[in-house]
Amino acid sequence: AQKITQTQPGMFVQEKEAVTLDCTYDTSDPSYGLFWYKQPSSGEMIFLIYQGSYDQQNATEGRYSLNFQKARKSANLVISASQLGDSAMYFCAMREGISTAGNKLTFGGGTRVLVKP
Amino acid sequence: NAGVMQNPRHLVRRRGQEARLRCSPMKGHSHVYWYRQLPEEGLKFMVYLQKENIIDESGMPKERFSAEFPKEGPSILRIQQVVRGDSAAYFCASSPPRDRGSTDTQYFGPGTRLTVL
Numbered sequence: 001a002q003k004i005t006q007t008q009p010g011m012f013v014q015e016k017e018a019v020t021l022d023c024t025y026d027t028s029d030p031s032y033g034l035f036w037y038k039q040p041s042s043g044e045m046i047f048l049i050y051q052g053s054y055d056q057q058n059a060t061e062g063r064y065s066l067n068f069q070k071a072r073k074s075a076n077l078v079i080s081a082s083q084l085g086d087s088a089m090y091f092c093a094m095r096e097g098i099s100t101a102g103n104k105l106t107f108g109g110g111t112r113v114l115v116k117p
Numbered sequence: 118n119a120g121v122m123q124n125p126r127h128l129v130r131r132r133g134q135e136a137r138l139r140c141s142p143m144k145g146h147s148h149v150y151w152y153r154q155l156p157e158e159g160l161k162f163m164v165y166l167q168k169e170n171i172i173d174e175s176g177m178p179k180e181r182f183s184a185e186f187p188k189e190g191p192s193i194l195r196i197q198q199v200v201r202g203d204s205a206a207y208f209c210a211s212s213p214p215r216d217r218g219s220t221d222t223q224y225f226g227p228g229t230r231l232t233v234l
């Protein structure tokens with residue numbers, strides 16, 4: 001089974017509107033972390049936001065917020081007031097466990113976002 | 118504070134040659150990870166190292182691939198006798214030492230694009 005699933009391969013969003021990118025995950029570990037990264041066409045991976053499994057509140061970071069629904073095992077990224085520079089691939093990733101051997105990230109397949117002017 | 122450095126950014130090799138990819142982690146970071154990204158796919162974990170130790174190499178191909186993170190100098194990902202299927206983007210990431218409250222966020226370098234002719 002896929003550990004991280006991003007069901008939207010691509011989507012368009014109008015500039016200044018909000019967009020929600022879906023991410024569901026699968027783990028039996030009670031301790032895990034969820035991350036979102038942005039990959040623009042230039043290729044680098046940019047860290048956006050983090051949500052820990054024990055965090056009581058949804059993470060927010062500027063225009064990025066994470067809609068964390070633990071029971072449903074979903075961690076959707078919301079980008080508010082989209083800008084042209086938000087056009088990129090977006091990856092959801094998970095780190096399982098708290099042991100040193102559990103530090104690797106498992107990535108979803110990504111969602112390509114194109115912001116229209 | 119410089120980010121994660123990778124070099125070269127682009128590397129072209131002929132089949133059968135060796136490829137050496139270098140990664141210098143962020144200052145103060147003692148954990149290094151290597152990931153591979155095939156076109157239009159998410160990143161796949163390869164190996165996790167600390168200084169002079171390989172902690173998790175569960176994602177490394179059994180042959181031709183090796184990694185090290187010596188006491189001094191950058192981490193090296195080495196691919197011997199490259200084949201066309203090795204063509205990909207190779208990303209290095211680093212994270213700080215684990216302590217209480219650490220999110221273990223991994224920060225990525227710009228990647229090395231390897232092309233095998």
